[in-house]
Amino acid sequence: MIQRSETRIDDERSDEHPQITQMTQVRCSGQVSSRIQALRCKMKDARAGADALSDSDHRGQVRSRTKNRGLTGLNDWPPFDRVRNTCTIVRSMRTKRANSGEVLFGAARRKILALLFGHSDQAYHLRQVVRETRLSPGGVHRELGQLTEAGIVTRSREGRQVYFRANSASPIFAELKSLLTKTVGVADVLRGALLPLRNRCRVAFIYGSFARGEERRSSDVDVLVVGDVSFAEVSDALGPPERTLSREVNPVVYGEAEFRSKTAENRMFVNTVLREPKVFLLGDEDELKRVADEPLAD
């Protein structure tokens, strides 16, 4: 897990000026002003140094170092203050987590597998896959060819159309589907959506048909959230994923105390959900046990 706070340049200039991006990737708690001050001095020194250069070889070195970035010299970099004052730098304090889906699969394969295994009872023709994944037709064609050859995806022809779908007869279908659901599929999308609420959520998980791996084309995704968050907040957070996944997402939101009391009272819904398979989005099984077992306040 990589933890870092970063300040990023929120437009195409981040590619143009990697130096600035790199320089601004600093911890933002308390150290910001002193680091920015130090960076300003460095920029000033570097510019002064470049201006003072009379040796043409040295200038050549500066040019060659900056040529690849589309710049001709240090003076071409925009002054740091100007970039900052025109609001092109947006500070985003967030924890970057290593995504297991990204580590396991390449970007194109990840998107294709997420689509086909996320709707495993549905067949897609090539153009549909291209449209849904926003990948290039060539890339999709190549990936689907390899996946078909490996028996992970089936290819069938109906009239003039060729359709692709997740191969449910594959010996690794169940394992792969479960893995994809947890890493790059539905769970990953929902996890990302709920991440901004993580400080106030003890646990959040998928239950029901999706968690059991028995979902159908029309299945909703059932999500249970326990924590100090409102239904409105969770509902708003889950709006975009619904559109991404083309599935309805139905959250149930409990405050900790209510969840605990319902567990203690053996309420049917909560107890059924607790017994059923779950795919955790925030927290884990241990945290869920702790939430359920903590003594009730008077």
Added chain:
Amino acid sequence: MSLREWLTNHWLIEQPADAKEVLFLLAISDREVAGSGVAYAAALQSAAAALAACGYRAERAGYHFRVIDSLRLTVGMDARVVARLDRARRKRNLSDYERPDVVSRQEADEMQDLAQDVRRLVGDWLTAAHPELL
């Protein structure tokens, strides 16, 4: 989309705006909000009153979905708030047909507040846009 286009899609039925009907629907909404009724039902009746004031009622197929969704087009409700109401609609279906205790106390309380907000919004809108119906 507009309500006129919804009519073309056969999602609505045109009818003359009737003050009696609007007031009747608002009265049901008030009763549900104030009493022990379901908050969602109150919001639904408020939305139906706004639709009736525009001279429409929803077709039976997809009635609840359509009436809730029409709040965007009648009183100009924020799409996120409409989405919350729609989730409450789905929750009602779940609660009626699959899992009776799927609604948490916290959600019921929030829904109560939301229903009151919808009632207030529709009331204000009627006062401004259709005072002749009140």
